[in-house]
Amino acid sequence: MSRTTSPRTRRYPRALAVGAALLMTAGAAGVAVASGDDAASTSHAGERAEPREAAALTGSAKMYRKTTEDVTFTFDAHLAAKNNGDPSKATGTFRFVHLDKPGGEGGWAKGRIDCLMTGGKVATATGIITDTNLKEIKGGRVGFTVHDQGKKDRVGYSWAAVGRPDGTKKLPKCTSSAPHEKVRQGTGDFEVVPWKVPYPTD
Template identity: 30%
Template sequence: MKIRSMTLSVAALATVTALVAAAPAPASPPSKPSKPRTAAVHGAAQVHFAYAPKGDVIRFSVDAEAAPYTRPFTIKGTSLKGAPLDAKGKVTVYHYVTETGKAGISEAEVDCLVTGDGVATLTAVVTKSNTGSKGTRIGISVQDGRHGAPDRLGFSWGIANADPGHDPILARVGTCMAPAPFTTVTEGGFKVASAPLPQWQDPWL
């Protein structure tokens, strides 16, 4: 009887196992849609500029974040709700000149930002300055260094953006336009959050 009972138990176990194997797997809970990443640049740093006199100190601070279609404007009498690369934030530029012992300081409001693979290009319009540049749009590029490489930064005055017939320092800059990041960060650093281009929207109001 004991042998018969054991045989029946083994057979029953095999049947249960087969039924469990044949049953459909429980449905996994639906995953929450991931929030689209927002393009951004944050940080502050001192840079080495090859053409600056020895002893000069040049620093930049950048806090910029994408804000698509948030800067309405009018062109040829037509109102538009903004552009896909609209952005918000602040840029501060500090340049201590050894020769004069004075420092030039400018603050600017970010109006455009585009990123890609650890690199960002942004522009900002100067709102405060002791250098006479108020109202000028400036262009900044930032490279977030990888694998131990230093961060880098470029700016639209000094060696680039010569515009015939205009002040070479205050030459016109279009939105999101800046040269390659040609200076090296020597102190501090930047963090670039890269994101795909925002979805296109009809810009007309």
């Protein structure tokens, strides 16, 4: 089994560490917000341009490790233009995998996105685990933070500051840690679409 996703929790046995990598759903950090470009897109030339989606987080990459561990995060999260004022209406999927080595033993989980907020090139999202090889975490909420830096991205997750898994299902929506982890060079890339913050007009 692999160590926990967080490099600072190496004191736990590998058998427990896989659970730690997937179970820990505590910890919180705020997320900054900023307005993005008012870009519009169209699928065919000549058609009327449609407003772009309000926010998005997409892509997949492996985390940097000095060990043989193979840790991958994948996101396909979107907030539709019509839901710009309610990040909790975001939709999409997430998946993360933690193996002791490529093709080796470990744990995995995937689920549905239930909140997405982005500010500039930083995104914070949460989702509910719908399928996993660790039965005890199914149905729990986990959070993620991504800093899109163009091939030098960073990733955080809601369990980063917790020493051991606690199995909580009370994590608030759009809550995660600072993006402290580095993406392994050449393994992937993330893309963040800035949220168009609905500032008051009067």
